[in-house]
Amino acid sequence: MVFMKIYKVCSMEHWQKAQAEGVFTGVAVDLADGYIHFSAADQLAETLSKHFKGQTDLVLLTVDAGQIEEKLKWEPSRGGALFPHLYADLPLRAVIEEHALLTDEQGEFVLPEGL
Numbered sequence: 001m002v003f004m005k006i007y008k009v010c011s012m013e014h015w016q017k018a019q020a021e022g023v024f025t026g027v028a029v030d031l032a033d034g035y036i037h038f039s040a041a042d043q044l045a046e047t048l049s050k051h052f053k054g055q056t057d058l059v060l061l062t063v064d065a066g067q068i069e070e071k072l073k074w075e076p077s078r079g080g081a082l083f084p085h086l087y088a089d090l091p092l093r094a095v096i097e098e099h100a101l102l103t104d105e106q107g108e109f110v111l112p113e114g115l
Helices: 012-021 028-033 041-051
Strands: 005-011 058-064 072-076 082-086 095-103
Touching: 005 012, 005 041, 012 058
Parallel strands: none
Antiparallel strands: 005 058, 058 095, 072 082
């Protein structure tokens, strides 16, 4: 498996709860859909704009897809694009980076350098 990063956006509250419990089980939309939603790097800006505009206190989790590949499926979503969906809880060991998501003066999210 080639090392690949995928991304999860959630509230700082959800992330802190996951850290306390030792596993990330997902947010409301994940629980309703039966899988944890992720984005690839090239999908992230649109995901933020479409689903998180105006929200604050968010964290961006960088996940090593290779550590969860057995339960990860790439499925069509927005416009037929394939999005990564995890059909299991996310083990915290697979989270390799976390970044608080900040916005600029126009309210647009500023992604960490390198994305």
